[in-house]
Amino acid sequence: MTSRERTDFWSEHVTSYQARMGYSYPRTDDFHAGTIRQCTDTYQLVKFWSDTIKYTRTAGQVRHHPDEDYRLVLPLAGELVMRQDDQEIRLMPETGFLLTFATPFEALHDASTRTLIMSIPAQEVNGRLNRSSPIATGLDLTTGLGRVVGDMLTGLHKERDTLTGGQFDAVSDKLVELLCMLAAGDDRPTAPGHLTEVETVVRRYIREHAADPDMTGATLAQALGWSLRQVQLALQHGGTTPRELIREERLQLVRDRLRAPAYRHMTITELAYASGFSSSSALSTAFRQRFGVCPREMRHGGPSPSAIRSGVD
Structure with a gap:
């Protein structure tokens, strides 16, 4: 095959894997390139390398040869601009x-570059990120969630000979889910790599703001500067949910106030509203389910404090 035939073949080869593009070869006298491809009906992962080349996708090609899908691009060696x-x-x-x-x-x-490029259906990205536009930013794959995404991508390539199509799609699905969290900036809480640390902060915030009747998982996530998904993941790691933990902290707050002389002047209804509950009946139902007595019984005797403490634990 002549050098000209090799460059023509490469242009057709890459177009068949990706989409219509333009190809600029600084040197055509001795061009070398290669690919390793994994694909199913949903995802494609290609490792490619070549001598120096510039790929261009023009507005005309976008218009006449549409392709809405995304590509996750990761250099393994060298530099890609x-x-x-x-x-x-x-x-x-x-x-x-x-x-x-x-x-x-x-x-x-350039000639030193080795790259992985994963094709991802547009709906898998746009639906999760609630957008249909390019994410023009570099993604740090060295720590936290980014490192998990990078390891999964390189692992998919390394295990190409052992994975079935179903396994390839299953890993790809999870990779894309995590990638979208990373692209949206949702990896911030897990950047240190410790969900337990996130859980500790969330629990502290809920305990300190339990009396706020407007507090929800979404509002506390916003207050902490994290995503609701990350708050949910952190609490799931601890065996609970934002809704359950907010209710638990409010119940604990009411129980403590029922015991405290400083709150003796308040009625049960007043305590309910002051502790974040929407009504005294909502408080009474939840309180009885949690502690086995109603708030009024707790105030006027109820089970011993030691029994209540053991129940909490």
Whole structure:
């Protein structure tokens, strides 16, 4: 095969795997390149390498050869320069890029670069991120959730000969879920890698704000600067949910106030409202389910404090 035939073949080869693009070869006299491909009807993962080349997807190609899907791009060696939406990002190993073919771009690939590129259906990304636009930012895959995503992507490639199609799709599904959390910035709480630390902060916040009747999982997540999903994951790690923990802390608050002389002047209804409950009946129902007595019985005797403490524990 002549050098010209090799470059023509490469252009057709990459187009068949990806989408219509332009190819600029600084050198055509001795071009070398190669790919390793894994694919199912849903996902595709390609490792590719080549001599220096520039890929260009123009506005005309976007219009006449539409492709709405995303590509997760991760250099394994060398450097890959991506230009899209008037931004330029230099990708090194352990830095990913979520690229859309629905917007023009340029990619500069030198001879030292080895790259993984995963094709992801647009609906798998847009639905989770509530958007349909490129994410023009580098993704740090060195720590926390980013490292998990990077390890999963490279692991998929390394285990290509042992995974079934179903297993490949199952891992890809989970990878995309985590990728979208990362792209949305939802990995911030887990960046230290300790869900227990996140859980501790969330529990402390709920305990300190239990009396707020408007507190929900969403509002506390917003107050802490995290996503609701991350709060849910942290509490799931501890065996509970935001809703359950808020209710538990409010019940504990009422129990403590029923015992405290400083709150003797307050009626049960007043205590209910002051402790975040919507009504005295809502408090009474939840309180009896939790402690086995109603608030009034607790105030006027009820089970011994030691029995109540053991019940809490």
